[in-house]
Amino acid sequence: MGRRRRLAGAVAEAGAGALPKVITALSQSLPAGPSPEIFRRAKFDRPEAAPALWQLLFRLLSPQSADGTSASPALEAQACWVKAALRSQGYPRLVLAQLPEDGSRGSRELLLALSWLLARGPLPERLLAQAHVQLGDEMPVCECEALASPGPRAPHVEAEGPVDIRCVQWLMGRLRFRWRCLITSQQEQCALLSKIHLYTRGCHSDQRLGHLSVAETEMLRDPEGGQQVRAGARVLAPGWACTPGPGPRSFWNDVRPGRGGADGGRSCAQLCSAFQLLRRLERENVGLEAALEWRRGELVFWRWMDTVLGACPPEAPAAATQPTVLPRIAGRGLGQLELAARELRALQEELCEASERRRAAWAVGGQGRGPQWRSARQALQKAVEQELAALRRAWEQDRGPARPHGPHRLVRREDEAPGGQYLRAAEVIQALRNQEACLEAALHRLQGQCRQELARLAGALPGLIWILPPGR
C-alpha cells in the first residue's frame, strides 16, 4: 500500500515526509545538532531559532583544540567569532556581517551559512573522522599535523635586552639532547609494541588486524580502570595514541571528565573505562549511520534550501563600503610569509646566477646554434614550457601526487594483507628516506651559506681570528 503511493507519488508527497528525516539525520551526524523544528523556524527567519544555529556554527567552525567539555564562550563572543570565521573562508553574503552580535536575529541567514558550509565539503564526515574513537596503535605517516599545530603558543618570558650567544648555544645543546632522549624512548616503545602485537596474535576477531592493540589489551587487563585517551584523528607525533580517544569534539556530553589526566595542552585527555569506550563506539556508529542516511537523502534538503534562498529578500549590490576582505594571518603565519619571501628571493638569485652562467657558456659553445637547429630549439622550448606548466598545475592543486596522510593503525603481519586499504612500512620508510635526503641537502646548503657569510665578515676585519666551536 505504502509502496504504491510512493511509486505513484509525487515528489511533494515523498518530500513532505523525507525532509524532516533528512534533517534529523543531518542533526545527528553533527555535534550539537538542533532539531528539525529549528530548521523550519529558521526558514521563516524566526528569532528563537537563532541562538541554536549560532552555537552550531561555532561548534563546526571552531578549531580542533576547542574541547567540548570546556566552558563555551558567551553567545556574543561565539557570534563574533563565527562571523569572522565565515568571512575568512570567503562567505559571499553581506547580510551575515550585518547581523547583530547578541545572537538574537538572523536565523535564516545562519541556515544559509550552514548550507554553504555543507555544500563546500563533506562536513559531517570530516567531523566524525576528527572525533573517531581510536582503538589501534596509531601512527601518523606524515608530519603535517605536527607542523600545522596551533600557531602562537603562550608567550614565553622574553629575553630582556641583548641575548648572549652562549645562551643560544646552550639552548641548542639542550634541544639536541632532548631529541636524543626522544629517539631512545621511541625505540623502546617500538620494541614493546612489537612484542605486544606478537603475543596477542590470533586474538582479534577482525581478520585483517589479527592481533590486539595496546588499547584493547589494556582494556582487557583493566576494564574498570581509566585509560588515558587522546584526540581522535589529530595525533601528535611521535607519541602513539595507544589509547582510544573520543576526540576533542565530544559529541557525547555525558562523558566523565578526566581524572587527573596528565596530558599537556594540545591533546585533551580524558579517562574512560571499557564500558564508556563501548558507549562511545556505539554513539559513533549512530553518528555514522546518520551520516549515511543524510547522504542518501540530501537531494531533498538541497531542493528545500533553494526555496529558503528564494524566500530571502534580494540584497543591494555590494557597495564600496565593505572593504576587501582578506584573511587575517596570525603572527606565525606572517612570519612564515616573510620566510617564504626570503626563500623565494634566495632561490631567484640562485636561478639568476645559474642561468647567466649557462647563457654565457651557451654563447661560447659551438654546437646547436645557427638556423639549421632552430626547429629543434623550438621543440625543446615547447617541451620545457609544458613541463613548467604541469609543475605549476601541480602546485595550484595543492600538491599533485597524493602522499599518505593521517594516522594509520599499526598492524604486524608478515604476509599479504587481505583486502582493505593498507600501507606497507617499507614504502613509508622509502618516502621518509627521500624526505630526509632532501632536508639534509637543504640544511647543508643553508649552513654553507652561513659559513660563507661569516667568512666574508671575518675577511673584512683584518687581524681577527675566528675560533669555531668543536664538533659540528
Place this chain on the structure above:
Amino acid sequence: MLPSGCSRRLVAELQGALDDCAERQLQLEQSLRVSRRLLRAWEPAGILAPEPPLGPETKEEDPSPACTPSPQDLKELELLTQALEKAVRVRKVISKAGERDKAPSLKSGSFATSPGMTASAPTRAPGQAGSCTSEAKPTRGIHQTTVPAKGHPERRLLSAGNRARVGVEARATRPGPGLRDQHVGPSAAPQALEAFTLKEKGRLLQLPAAFRKAASQNSRLWAQLRSAQPRDSTDAAAAAKTQFLQKMQTAVSFGPTGASGGRGEGRVQGRFQDWHHPSLPPPPNSCIAPTDWTQEYRCLLTLEGLQAVTGQCLHRLQELHAALAEQPVGPCPMERPSRTPPPCGGAADPFWSPQLLLYSSTQELQTLAALRLRVAMLDQQVHLEKVLPSAVGRTPP
C-alpha cells in the same frame, strides 16, 4: 651579545622547539608506562576499585548486611573458593579461547588484604556457581543471575564479581580484625596459579562480544561512508550543491578578491610548505654536466623558466603582504578561525577513514619511527637555520 630584537625571535623559537620536544617526551613516557605494565604480570589492581555508578547495573541489590558471617560460613567460603578455582583450572584446560578475566579475578584472591576477599570472583557460567549456591551464604549466585544481561558478559561478570567481593568484604570485615588471622591460610592457596603474563597467555585473550560487534560495525560503516562519497560529475545531489553555491555567490558578493583571498593565502602557505618539504625537482645547481647541446639548452631554458615562475610567485607574495599590512586587526579576541589547508594532499582526501600500516618486524618498526623523528628533527633544524641569519644580523639576500 647578539642584537636584541632579532635574537629574541631565535630564543623564542628555540624555547618553542624545546617545549615541543618535552611534550612529545611526556606522551611517549605515558605510552611506555602502559606498555611496560602490559608486558609484566598482570595485577588485578583495577578490579578492586569501587565500581562506577552505571544505570542498569545498579539495579542489583546489595547483600543484606543483617547477618555477620559465622566462622562456619567463612570456612565454607574457603572451600567454595578452592572448588571454584579447581573448576576454573579444569575449564581453562578444556576451552581454547579462555577468557581473561577469570585469571586476574582469581589472582585477586591471592592478593587479598582482607578476609572477605578470599571469596574470589565468580567464573563465567552462573550455572557453575549455581551448583554451589546452596553452600554459599553470600548470595553470589543470586547476584549473577539477577544481573540484567546487557550483552556485556565480561562486564557483567566482573561487576558482579566486584559486588560479590565488596559485599562479602563489607560483611566479613565487620566482625573485626579478629577473624583476619584465620583466613590468612586460604589466601595462600590461589597463589599456586601462575600470574597472567601476556607472553604466555596472550593468545587466550578475547575481546568482549559486544565490543567486537561495535568495532566491526564501526569499520563497516566507515567503509560504506567512504564509498558513498558522491562522484562529483554525475551525482544529482552534487549538481544541486554546485547550483546552490552559485546562487549564493551571485546574490551579492564581495567580489573576487575577497573570496579568493582565503584560498590565495592557503596557496601561498601550501607553496611554502612545498619548499619546506621539498618535493620540487632538485635545485638547479645540481644539473648534471650536459653531454650534448640539447641537454645544455634544455637546462638553460628550464632555469630561465623557473626564474620567471619564481619572480611571479614573489610578486604575488609581495602583493599579499602589502594588502595584509594595511588590514586592521579584527575586534574578536579569539584566535584566527580558519586553518591552513593541510599540506599533505588535503584536497585529495577530505576526510580520513581508518587505514592500516603493516610492518613485519620490530626492526622495521623501529626504523620507521626513527626516520620519522629524524625528519621532524631535520625539519626543525632547517627552520632554525633560516631564522638564525636574521638573529646574527646578517642582511637577508
